[in-house]
Amino acid sequence: MLLQAIANRPENSALDAANLSDIALNRVHDAIYLIDCDLRIKYVNDKACTLLGYNREGFSQLPFSAIDPELRDSDVVALWWKLSVRPEGITFTSHHRDSRGELIPVEVSSIGYTHRGEQHILCVVHDVRELRRQKEQQRLREKQMSLVVENSPDLILRFDLNTRCLYANPAVRNWFGLSEQEIHHKPLTESVPKGDVGLSFFKLVSKTLVDEKGAEQELTLLRHGKKRTLHVRCVPEYNLAGKLASVLAVGRDITPIRQTEEELRFAHQQLRMLAQNFEQDREAERKQLARDIHDELGQHLTSLRTGLSLLAMRAPQQTAELRGQVENLMGLVDSTIQVVRDVSTRLRPNVLNLGLIPALEWLRDRFNKDGGCRCILVAPNEHTVVLDDASLTAAFRVVQESLTNVARHAGASTVYIIVKPEPDTLSIEVVDNGKGFTPGRVRKNAFGLPGIQERARMLNGEAAIVSARGKGTRVRLTFPLPAPRGGGEKQKGE
Template identity: 55%
Template sequence: MNRNSQDGRSILPDFALDKVNDALYLVGPDARLAYINNKACEMLGYKYRELIRLTYSNVEEELLDPDVAALWWKLSQRPEGIRFTSQHRMKSGEIIPVEVSSSAYVHQQQNMVLCVVRDVRELKQRTERYLQQEQQFRSLVENSPDLMARFDTDLRCLYVNPLVLELVGCTAEQAHGWHLTDTIPFDETGMRLFRLVSNTLASGEKSEAELEANYDDRTMVLHVRCVPEFNLNGEVTTILAVGRDITRLRDVENQVRAAHQQLRLLASNQQQQTEDERKHIAREIHDELGQHLTSLRAGLSVIGMQPHDPQQVSQQVDYLMTLIDSTIQVVRDVSTRLRPNMLNMGLVPALEWLRDEFVKNSGCSCMLIVPDKKPVTLGDQAVTAVFRVVQESLTNISRHAQATRVSIIVQTTRDAIVIQIRDNGRGFQMQSVRHDAFGLLGIRERVGMLKGEVNISSTPGEGTQLELTLPLVANPSH
């Protein structure tokens, strides 16, 4: 026996209707509930005997308005019925969103309305979560620094992010429906992009490559990755192409490679200069010092072999003393070439020695200006670096500048020392200076090791100025 026949619920077959996932109400003309299934009780939180005593307007409160109730009844009696979204009140008082399908139902020759009610709370929550995720996705994509585009299997554009629109200069409406073959340029870059997307579509596997693209006057290096997107059947439905601008990265890599090449050239040049210097010193030692020592030995041998004539011995000793003095000078010259002794006395004496040597060898006037009151105190490493930079600058002036006046100006601040080397020579175009010029590279390397700066300014016909700045805090004390 049907269990509803025992409690009066014999209007509809429970064995079928209680199995559906939707709530069912059978409503009479007086809005009384003639039938409800278990899903309706479960959805509203009532027991069957509690809910069956209510009217439909107790649940659907909008029907408390007679006009609304009359309209609802009239529309529900049509053959196609009516479908709408509404809100039902639970026993707890909570209002829940529902979707209602009302249609006419004749039972025992009486017109009724059968309401199929679906609880859409979960659907609404899923929709809200989906919309939230969609919003998050759009926020992420539209604010991404990458170029993004999605294509269907016919290679038509479904979506591009604002960065792409800005780059190509069009609106989203204009971009939608683009065909890849109609929009890419017919050059090597365009063909590589087409093959990249096509290979991803054909293989169903991601692919990536670096492409170089030109936009207006700008050249961009893009790392492009194409990712296939699948449906539930495992079929490729769309292709997502993501392009990252790595122009700056490649520029930095090129700069690093160029810097490494410059360092290799500088090291090679420094090694060659060291070898040349050793060769020159070795020649001086062999030719001059060796000759002097040979002469000394020969002179002493002569003294030992000749008769002990005081006058001849005295003459020979005077000759040997002169030769010894020359030998001492050769040793001093070699020592000075290796490291001038003036460097051990501080910066100012070293610069004074450089100035005097420059004037003696070039015949050009050179003025050295140093602070009168505040002594210039630097560590040995810094003194050596400044000395070599000024020495290199004076060497370049004597070789190339054709100057008649040179000035070396030393200034100190609270935390730095500034040295300027100026000449009134012929100058040069700054653009013509090669970045791999060994003299300039050597100067920059020396100063860079002490965390200093070097600035060079020159104008053809107006001379050249080199300014060297060293932080005092970076210099070791004596």
């Protein structure tokens, strides 16, 4: 625009070099020269002085050919002058020599300009060193990126808007045993494996084209007779105008990851089965040990107690000292019998043989007896919930562990045990109004909550533990259950 404005000035203009600066030539970021027909420099702006390192007096003593070496040839000068005086002027690249003799790459726009009746050439010179540096950096980045893509183990493809393959890196060709000619510019339907895998990949690319959003999917296919899993992600690519131009697809072989995950799942399953068997064996041992203690040891202690009683009755002539010893022995036997009952109960309460609801009633009563917190049981009729021995014991232990945690840590005033039979599941909740806790900050060596969750998995169910500081804690156990036989819900208080 500036060149055009200067070129269109009338021939009788009386502007000199000082007047030219008045039209803000010194504010232009490019160098400006005014050249007469003898290739003498009549005017330069400040940018020209900065670019080449001359002052204005130095420029006035130089021919323009000293700055632009290409204009030393008369034929080149004649051609340049002829093209420059045309209305549209000429733009070309060249090299200008600065005061130190170094050549600076420049882009020159020349246009004819009549000044005081004489023909001049006005040159606007743009320093392209920074532009070239940026282009060189861009080429370097593209080269580096090309090396990364070419040597990447991932499968990288690019498709145009008609799903023709524009590019496929060597990993793609090696994976599918195809040459570049067999892939390049071929429609997607011809360059991918046939069958479900190819159809899924085609849908993935098409979805990206339609939605203009990234899409990803895992594809399973056979390679060399072995099942492989590819994670494929497609992303849209846009041109400088912001229009969708292509789709880039990147596939990564995640077979080792999936195999490791499968092995890990199998190992976890084995550990769970081992833990389940261990827990079942331990409960069976507890049951048997409790029965042996209660039946055999209890029977022996009862017989001993009876014998001592008979001995006391049959020997009235005994001294007071002897009678006192017998009574002390009877008291000791009574205490031992109570200890045996307590140990047997801790191993496995006999009330478990009556079913879940009676067992929870016993647990509630025992909790209330120990004091410190009120426990309320909300449950249906005891005949409504019928469980096998393993499920009954696991559910009882979850509630028992939950109440233990309430007594030790919650600082609650009330705790509810809520039993809710549903058509195909049984839900048991233990809810307290205590101080709560942050689940993510449980001590690493605390196994109460993990034990609850593991017992839930043994029941093919799940345990949800919800808590927050100052908002109490809710433990919810849910596991499969045959349809209930009937019975209404009632509240069993203390």
